[in-house]
Amino acid sequence: MSENKRKFKRFRSGFWSGSLNPTGFNLERWAFTLHRVTGFILIAYLIAHLLETRNIAISPEAWSAALGMVKQLVGPIGEKVGLWIVAGCALYHGANGIRLILTEMFAALIGRPRRPDLDHKTVEYIPFSLTGGQRALLLAAVIIAIILWFVAAAYLFSNWVI
């Protein structure tokens, strides 16, 4: 396969394969895909949450009935697992979102473009924005989200109170 064909082999056209198939790409592409998937889950949860909490303004019985309906649909464990998944989505989406705001709005930690012919160390041009501080920020965001996700699990699945 020629150099050009190999270079563009990973180009995928269309919405689904372009934004939901990050295989063969770098960590930032995986973060982008996960950001989209978690965002979609969160907007679906937001709509359901607003409709469910409407019952709190009707009466205490309506609120209990709404909570009971959720437990009946998915079971008490299913409810907590579902909330845990939504918590994970919110934590990742928020942490990665903060990284995106810092890099896209404030241009933090992405450096300046360099001329590849002046970079004697590598043959292939690797943009500085995909290395260095920005990559560390991405890893920090993921680690913080995972740690807080385990805290959420401890709270949801036990009677943990401070």
Add this chain to the structure above:
Amino acid sequence: MLIHYITAIILVVALTAHLLLHSPFAGLDFESSLSFINVAGNLKNLGPLFFTLLLAAVIHGVNGLRILLLELWQNKGWNLFVNIIAIVLIVVLIAIGTMTLIGVQA
């Protein structure tokens, strides 16, 4: 995108406050934090916080959905359709949330 970033920043702060009310730091376990008295009390006492959260979450979420949908196809008709649906969805969801907040105050 500026609206998206600004609502994101507001959402990080407001959602953290909302989640802390259902966290170990609120002094209640998970099941107790969902009781009618606790939830209605929070909505009543922290109305401005929840209204801010409602606005930021709905605008940020629906705008994100709008961005996804606009990437599906690119033509004038689809753009107009998606923009109208987004505005309607924002208005409807904010209305539902506001009615809940007003109903709890009563």
